[in-house]
Amino acid sequence: MDHLLGSIQTDLKHTVLFVCEEVVDFRPQQQEAPLEDAANGIAVAEELPLLKGLEGDYQFRSRLSEGDSIPRCDATLLKIPVSKHDIEKEKHAAKKAIKKKIKKIKKSSGETSKPSAEFYVLSPEELKMHLPSIPFEDTKAAAEFISTKPLPDGETRSAEQLLLAIDCEMCRTTKGVELTRVTLVDASEKVLLDEYVRPKNPIVDYCTQYSGITCEIMEATTMRLADIQEKFLALVPAETILVGHSIENDLQALRMLHRRVIDTVCMYPHPKGPPFRSALRFLASQYLNRAIQTGTDGHCSVEDAIATLQLAQLKIKHGPTFPSIEHEYKQKKVVNEMARAKKSVLIVDSQRACRSLSGGVACIIPHEDPSEVVQTVVHQLTTGFPPHLTWARVRGVKRSEIVAYMQKIKSNLPEHSCLVTVLSGDTNELRALHKRRTARTDPRSSLMWDKKQQEELNATALAAQTGLVHICLQ
Structure with a gap:
């Protein structure tokens, strides 16, 4: 190179x-078949x-x-x-950038303690990098998506009310991957929304070992994508900070445009850097001391959403340099x-x-x-x-x-x-x-x-x- x-x-x-x-x-x-070396009379490969x-x-x-x-x-x-010298240089530059961002956030919000959740909301540049399939700037592609709406004039919500975590499950249909379950939990881990969704197109693979979705569940489901979008919009105004693990997949499945997001993939980057991503199961075990996704009948989106929320809250509690930033610069x-x-x-x-x-x-x-x-x-x-x-x-x-x-x-x-x-x-x-x-x-x-x-x-x-x-x- x-x-x-x-x-x-x-x-x-x-x-x-x-x-x-x-x-x-x-x-x-x-090994290739051995041949006989005529000069020495020995077998060679x-x-x-x-x-x-x-x-x-x-x-x-x-x-x-x-x-x-x-x-x-x-x-x-x-x-x-990357050489050790360059690693140290990158670490110093990263810490300097973090301090600068903290200072800017504190100046605009008047905060005096550790950075709040606002600090970890992805910037427009980060949205483009980490959520490339979500058409925030593409007007033509955005026609297939629905945008979250601001709170009505005069209505306010506390910072805690505006912090929600999401997890979705998908199945494979004749047209690709489609939404089959969505879960929303608030900052106190209360489940605000947990609904199964019937895809528009026929399912060809329920992906049960991951999604937990079965044919019986789908046969009893009447909720459609448009119905769940309506419920989602009622719970998630544009001011909400929405937390997810690989949240691009959740927004893509929901066909939803929401700009104020925190991705735990970015909060806890993989030691090898992109395109590697730490699994939610690993992060929960490593930092929450809890085993999730242990069943044989698929993931539970409520369990995953709560784990995602707790990981975000842990990072917010300990600050931007938790657990460590140096591993990001080894390559x-x-x-x-x-x-x-x-x-x-x-x-x-x-x-x-x-x-x-x-x-x-x-x-x-x-x-x-x-x-x-x-x-x-x-x-x-x-x-x-x-x-x-x-x-x-x-x-x-x-x-x-x-x-x-x-x-x-x-x-x-x-x-x-x-x-x-x-x-x-x-x-x-x-x-x-x-x-x-x-x-x-x-x-x-x-x-x-x-x-x-x-x-x-x-x-x-x-x-x-x-x-x-x-x-x-x-």
């Missing part, structure tokens, strides 16, 4: 990162290229993550390590650094990945079909103004298909370009073992996680983390 950011001088002007995950016939640790037809380029195996973690190519390739996002260097970035990936990886500064073209991904990359490379960095990801393809895709991209690379292709294999077995370990390390579990199982996890992780990197220069 140094040549992209100008840290070192090279002739390279354009880089394409072509990431192939869950490659169906990729077995990086399989033949070093055959894993991508036949591309032998002239650089190709090597690489470990894509550390420990027993599930490999994430975006986390490995789109992050830059920087390549996309953000390139934006600062005024260099163009294109991301061709799934809709969800495009939102999380772009950071609001990269051009995105959502595609999931591998052929469409490659065709989009080729088109953008041949426009006359190719991006400095292109990130393209496909999933579930074969090695023979990857070779064909690579040759197509390679033949359309502009001069002074680099194509980096990364292959990784199946991670389903590793994910299953992680899930089993999480269940068995729960103090209430009757089954324990032992040394033998950890050794099995380590071996599975090593296989899943081993990838292939192929580099060609144009």
Whole structure:
């Protein structure tokens, strides 16, 4: 990445990162059949290229993550390590910015104690960054949403009355994800609203293990989205501070525009930074000393809303630097650094990945079909103004298909370009073992996680983390 950011001088002007995950016939640790060395009369393992037809380029195996973690190519390739000096510099700048924001809030509100909930309300810039799918500024897209209304003239509510927490559950329908339950609780944890909602379109997956929604529940439900929006608007004026965990999903499901929000994802950032997000279950265990989402019949939105509220109240009580801010600066996002260097970035990936990886500064073209991904990359490379960095990801393809895709991209690379292709294999077995370990390390579990199982996890992780990197220069 140094040549992209100008840290070192090279002739390279354009880089394409072509990431192939869950490659169906990729077995990086399989040994090739031994051959007999005629000169020495001993058996040797033949070093055959894993991508036949591309032998002239650089190709090597690489470990894509550390420990027993599930490999994430975006986390490995789109992050830059930060030196201790830079970490200290960032920490100092962050503390200075926090003090400045506190001083501004206190001056405008007359507060003298620790910052109130108002301090944590996302700014317009933060809304754009953390809630990119909510059309606050897009008039055309906003036509499908309803905005919360200000309190009537003369009506007032206390700060405590204007702090509410929300959690929604969704099911998958023929038109995508739709709302099936919404819960609102106030600052005293009183449930103000808890209703099931019948989607407009037929349900194809109840997602019961997460949503707790069943066919029987939906058959007995008559409430529709318009009905619940009306109830929501009666309880949530525009002045309300609405707290949620990944609140973008809740507002999207409700088709609601509300600007005064606190997101516990932002209050408690993941140690690895975006696009990683700490699970609500983890935050509740870590900071509230309470286990949630432990049942086998899905999440309870009341339990989740209360946990979200308590996490926000805990942060407000202890102040902006709780629990710590230093972990945010151990890595920087390549996309953000390139934006600062005024260099163009294109991301061709799934809709969800495009939102999380772009950071609001990269051009995105959502595609999931591998052929469409490659065709989009080729088109953008041949426009006359190719991006400095292109990130393209496909999933579930074969090695023979990857070779064909690579040759197509390679033949359309502009001069002074680099194509980096990364292959990784199946991670389903590793994910299953992680899930089993999480269940068995729960103090209430009757089954324990032992040394033998950890050794099995380590071996599975090593296989899943081993990838292939192929580099060609144009």
